[in-house]
Amino acid sequence: MMTNKKSRASLILVLLLLSTPLAAYNYIYVDKNGRTQMEGSLPPEIAARGDYKIVSNSGRFIKNVPLSKTPEQRAKEKEEERLRKINEAIIAEEKAQDQILLKTYQSVDEIQLALKRQLESIDVRIQVTRGTIKRLKVRLEGLQKDAAQAERAGRPITKNLLQDIDGTRNQLKKSYESIILAEKKKEKIRDSFNDDMKRFASLTKLKADSEEPVVVISHNAVISLLETVYECKDKLDCDAAWIRAEAYTRKYATTHMQMLGKRIIMTARPIRNDDLSITVSRIEPDQTAEAGQPVQLFLDLQCRNNTKGQDLCNSDTSKKIKKEFKAYVADNAEEKQQLLTERKRR
Numbered sequence: 001m002m003t004n005k006k007s008r009a010s011l012i013l014v015l016l017l018l019s020t021p022l023a024a025y026n027y028i029y030v031d032k033n034g035r036t037q038m039e040g041s042l043p044p045e046i047a048a049r050g051d052y053k054i055v056s057n058s059g060r061f062i063k064n065v066p067l068s069k070t071p072e073q074r075a076k077e078k079e080e081e082r083l084r085k086i087n088e089a090i091i092a093e094e095k096a097q098d099q100i101l102l103k104t105y106q107s108v109d110e111i112q113l114a115l116k117r118q119l120e121s122i123d124v125r126i127q128v129t130r131g132t133i134k135r136l137k138v139r140l141e142g143l144q145k146d147a148a149q150a151e152r153a154g155r156p157i158t159k160n161l162l163q164d165i166d167g168t169r170n171q172l173k174k175s176y177e178s179i180i181l182a183e184k185k186k187e188k189i190r191d192s193f194n195d196d197m198k199r200f201a202s203l204t205k206l207k208a209d210s211e212e213p214v215v216v217i218s219h220n221a222v223i224s225l226l227e228t229v230y231e232c233k234d235k236l237d238c239d240a241a242w243i244r245a246e247a248y249t250r251k252y253a254t255t256h257m258q259m260l261g262k263r264i265i266m267t268a269r270p271i272r273n274d275d276l277s278i279t280v281s282r283i284e285p286d287q288t289a290e291a292g293q294p295v296q297l298f299l300d301l302q303c304r305n306n307t308k309g310q311d312l313c314n315s316d317t318s319k320k321i322k323k324e325f326k327a328y329v330a331d332n333a334e335e336k337q338q339l340l341t342e343r344k345r346r
Contacts, residue, residue, distance in 0.1 A: 025062065028053040101200055108197055115193040119186055126182050133175045134305070137269045140168045141258065173263065176281045180229060180298055228299040230326045238282070238295050239339055240332035245280045245297055248328050252321050253278040273308040276301060276318065299325045 028038045029052035038055075046052055051067040069077070105111050143165045147157050230245075232238035246265050250257065253267040254276045260266075265280040279300045285293040301318055303309035312318060 024057055026055050026057060028055060098199065098203055101196060102203060105196075105200060108200060111193060111197050111200060115189065118189050118193075122182050122186050122189075126179055129175050129178055129182075130302075133172060134269065134302070136168055136172050136175065137258075137266075140165065140172070141268065143168060144258070169259075169261075169264065172266075172279075173281055173283070176279070176298055176300065177283055179300070180283065180296070228322050228325050230297040230329050231294040232297065233294070235295075236336055236339060237332065238297070240335035241297055241329040242282060243335045243339075244329040244332050245299070245325075248299075248325060249278045249280055252276065270302060270304045270309065273304050273306065274312060275309075276303060276312065276321075278302075278321075297329060 026038050026040055027042050027046075028036065029042070029046050031037050031043075031046075042052065049068055050065050052065050053061065054063040054065065055061055105114075143161060147161055147165065150157050150161070230241055232241060242262075242265075246260065249265050249267060254272075254274065255268040255270060258266050258268040263282045263284075265278075267277050267279070270277045279302070281298050281300075283296045283298055285295070299322065301313055301321065303313040303318075
């Protein structure tokens with residue numbers, strides 16, 4: 001009985017040894033000295049490193065174990081995969097947008113018409129704001145006259161009157177700010193529609209000499225109010241540009257100076273058909289603005305609210321005044337030097 005048990009145990013052991021894969025494999029690798037080795041087992045450092053082949057005892061190739069990846073390599077592959085997925089998402093999004101573009105419009109003319117409608121809608125709001133500005137100017141002029149009469153009569157200016165003047169100035173400032181925001185929105189809309197027109201032309205394979213050429217709306221075709229917005233580099237630059245802005249206003253405005261302060265330069269409203277009224281406002285970024293947003297100097301022209309007045313505001317003379325404002329206030333090196341000299345004296 002004991003002999004049978006030992007025989008069975010020996011048989012099991014033999015079967016286990018025969019079924020062990022390692023006994024049937026050889027490993028081919030290059031050692032640290034650059035020599036190719038083939039052994040029945042792997043040194044621990046080679047097993048950790050990778051870059052070896054597994055073959056059977058008969059020499060049949062079984063598997064190639066690649067070189068183990070470093071953490072940096074794995075991180076790089078992960079980043080490449082992330083970028084690949086983003087790229088695929090962008091491609092899918094572009095294709096979807098192309099389909100929407102082709103389904104929305106039949107021609108470039110339709111895109112231009114849609115652009116025109118959106119710009120006209122914003123222009124209506126701007127005109128409403130301009131009407132508000134005119135009323136505020138009339139109100140401010142009356143309030144200032146009341147204050148001047150009180151001073152001439154030797155009476156103190158009432159607190160309510162001062163508050164009304166300050167409140168009206170703030171309303172003027174906000175009105176001009178809303179116009180700037182509206183003009184910026186128009187610029188973004190133009191850019192967006194220009195992109196749509198170019199893309200539509202590409203998708204429909206339009207050529208420059210075809211019956212329906214691509215027409216890109218040039219920003220220069222419209223005298224945008226953004227052309228009269230100067231963005232200050234820093235406080236010194238802004239203070240120097242403000243001095244230049246006053247000189248520019250006095251040079252071109254035909255109405256007398258009505259308000260001259262730290263935040264606004266304004267001449268009186270136009271009375272005659274050939275009157276040009278100029279307002280320059282100094283607009284500080286509000287608390288919701290992005291960090292680093294610059295202070296802006298914004299010039300606006302006003303003419304009589306009649307045909308001749310509008311012709312004057314649309315004339316080459318008025319366009320020239322608008323276009324040259326930014327360059328004029330930017331050329332402020334002399335004013336900067338004067339300000340620095342004054343600050344040293346204090």
